[in-house]
Amino acid sequence: MLLKNKVIFLTGGTEGIGFECAKIYNAAGAKLSIVSNSERSIEEARLKLQTEDILYIKADVAVAADIQQAIIETVGYFGKIDVIHNNAGISNPSKALHETTEDEWNALFNVNVKGVFNTTRYGIEELKKTRGNILNTGSLVGEIGQEIHAAYSATKGAISALTKSMALDYAPYGIRVNAVAPAGVWTPMLRVWSQQQPDANSIENYLDDIHALGYCPEGDVVADACLFLISDQARFVTGCILPVTGGAELGYRRVINQTVQAIQEKNDHI
Incomplete structure (x- = not known):
């Protein structure tokens, strides 16, 4: 049991990748403090994961007082915190930068x-x-x-930079800091994004095609990588941005190349 007696403070752990992480962390022996700003989502997760080893806290990660209290509650309940997994996130809006409102920008960041x-x-x-x-x-x-996802992409770029800087700042305390970097993963958030695209009907095939391994996965593939990174098996890994992408960074280029080739072939016939 890789996480036996460990206490994990997990934000956004009631659905999507976060819920898959909650399941695998719990199965690996961890005690969990799961933070979500949705009472409905908390109740649904509670029905699926019924154990005394999980504390559910309704809190908004964007509100400092909420998180301060959530940390206090977690330590009061479990006595310590071994891992903080910052998983909570939003993706709206799917827009170019100039179309993004100030409220939308602020909410994302x-x-x-x-x-x-x-x-x-x-x-x-x-x-x-x-x-x-x-x-x-x-x-x-x-x-x-x-x-058409500029502001969201900017927040994730910030996460990568933060991860590396935090790894340097906290290494003297023996604290490791890492990140996972998925590509497409079928979550409720991705399904909302899919419906916002200009050609929503083709998105599923597109997401399958961009992954070199040939399919867009569910969140469990990311959870497996997360389990490794927070466990002692990764005890000498810090400042790492781990791609869990099925080769999507290669697949994007492949799809683009196929599109360019199709355009060229069309032009050759004109």
Whole structure:
């Protein structure tokens, strides 16, 4: 049991990748404090994962006071924190930068980036006690960008930069800091994004095609990588942005090349 007696503070752990992480962490012996801002989502997760080893807390990662209290509640309940997994995130809107409103921009950065600031600010002293580690859920788009998704991509780029800087800052305390960077993963958030695309009917095939391994996966493939990174098996890994992409960074280029080739063939026939 890779996480036996470990206490994981997991944000956004009631659905999608976060819920898959919650399941595998619990199965690996961890105790969990799961934070979500949705009461409905918490109740649904509670029905699926019924165990005394999980504490559910309704809190918003973008609100400092909420996270400060959530950390206090977690330590009061379990006595310590070994890992903070910053998984909570939003992806709306799917727009070019000039079409993004100020409210939409602020919401993305408040949840995706300020959320990491808040959990670190209020949780770092607990991690110093346990020589624990931090895991951030990033994205491949933080490295390569994404069409009509500029603000979201910017938040994930920030996550990558934060991860590396935090790894340097906290290494003297024995605290590791890493990130996972998925590509397409079938989650409720991805399905919403899919419906916002200009040709929504073709998105499923597109997502399958961009992954070199030939399919867009479910969240369990990311959860397996997360389990490794927060466990002692990764005890000498820090500052790592681990792609869990099925080769999508290669697949994007493949799809683009296929499109260019199709255009060229069409022009040759004109």
